[in-house]
Amino acid sequence: MPKPLTVAVLAGAALLTRRALRRRVRVSPLWPLPALDPPTSGRPRTRALRLRVAARETVADGVVQLRLEGRDLPGWEPGAHIDLVLPSGLVRQYSLCGDPADSSSYTVATRLVEGGRGGSREVHEQVRAGAELEVRGPRNRFPLVAAPGYVFVAGGIGITPVLPMLRALPDGANWRLLYAGRNRESMPFLAELEEFGADRVTVVTGLPDLDRELADVPEGTVVYCCGPEGLMAAVAERFPDVRLERFAPQASLDGNTDFELELRRSGRTLTVPADSTVLAAIRAELPDTLYSCEQGFCGTCQQRVLEGEVEHRDELLTDAERADSMLICVSRARSARLVLDL
Numbered sequence: 001m002p003k004p005l006t007v008a009v010l011a012g013a014a015l016l017t018r019r020a021l022r023r024r025v026r027v028s029p030l031w032p033l034p035a036l037d038p039p040t041s042g043r044p045r046t047r048a049l050r051l052r053v054a055a056r057e058t059v060a061d062g063v064v065q066l067r068l069e070g071r072d073l074p075g076w077e078p079g080a081h082i083d084l085v086l087p088s089g090l091v092r093q094y095s096l097c098g099d100p101a102d103s104s105s106y107t108v109a110t111r112l113v114e115g116g117r118g119g120s121r122e123v124h125e126q127v128r129a130g131a132e133l134e135v136r137g138p139r140n141r142f143p144l145v146a147a148p149g150y151v152f153v154a155g156g157i158g159i160t161p162v163l164p165m166l167r168a169l170p171d172g173a174n175w176r177l178l179y180a181g182r183n184r185e186s187m188p189f190l191a192e193l194e195e196f197g198a199d200r201v202t203v204v205t206g207l208p209d210l211d212r213e214l215a216d217v218p219e220g221t222v223v224y225c226c227g228p229e230g231l232m233a234a235v236a237e238r239f240p241d242v243r244l245e246r247f248a249p250q251a252s253l254d255g256n257t258d259f260e261l262e263l264r265r266s267g268r269t270l271t272v273p274a275d276s277t278v279l280a281a282i283r284a285e286l287p288d289t290l291y292s293c294e295q296g297f298c299g300t301c302q303q304r305v306l307e308g309e310v311e312h313r314d315e316l317l318t319d320a321e322r323a324d325s326m327l328i329c330v331s332r333a334r335s336a337r338l339v340l341d342l
Helices: 004-027 119-126 162-168 190-194 229-238 278-285
Strands: 048-060 063-069 081-085 091-095 105-111 132-139 150-155 175-181 201-205 222-226 243-245 259-263 268-272 302-307 325-327 337-340
Touching (some): 063 119, 081 105, 175 190, 229 243
Parallel strands (some): 150 222, 222 243, 259 337
Antiparallel strands (some): 048 063, 259 268, 302 325, 302 337
């Protein structure tokens, strides 16, 4: 009869071997073939922070402002935003609207969107002072650049990335702001903005008359716009070089078609229908594929592209990243076939 010590040693060795095999398979699902380079999917683009909601304040009808406190927080510049991981796991992006010189807190504001995807409602109904939230970032795809003059156009909650820009402009800078909203009660930060003076700030309720308000923009002026998609489209029609900040995916292009998708690592080939996303098609085959925002902003679903041409619809990847990767939640194939390193 085996001695107890021998049995224990053999059992321990078997357990260690089983764990090693599991780790090896996770590294390369096709093991014992050689492992490929690690995929990009699911890798956070910035380290996560755990911050406490130090204050929660209603700053306009349907608009809640949160001050998130921590220590030695990463610095940021006007136009930056953070990813907020909500208690349910949803990830949403919010512009920083506080003071970049304050390294102990981030301030964001969010409007309750009726009929939205649930993120804003969760902030309004579940996030309270004292709660801890995971924060990623900051990131800035809407930076304030040097220019001889500026025109800022903001619609409703779209004022949040613009507000720190106005505070940062030097005395004597040539700028003006057109700020539109449904009504004054729904427009946050009005009191502070109107202190800049009526010669710089124009407040409009309802749809602004862009032909009148933006009729005399001098050559070389940089135009910034953040707000509802309709407002941004109208401004972009007048100023093709406008700098836009979006927190919802741009409307999908008409004419989507089916295309073939090969998942090289998994050895699978499938069809992505015209009315589906690459992410949805992949998760039907590989349910553990990571994703988060589903809007092309957070980068969680980034995948390496091995073959084919991509129609990029995200608001995150750089030109260099787009050369060999895509965000599968929003982007599609331009070619009839696409191959991913998945």
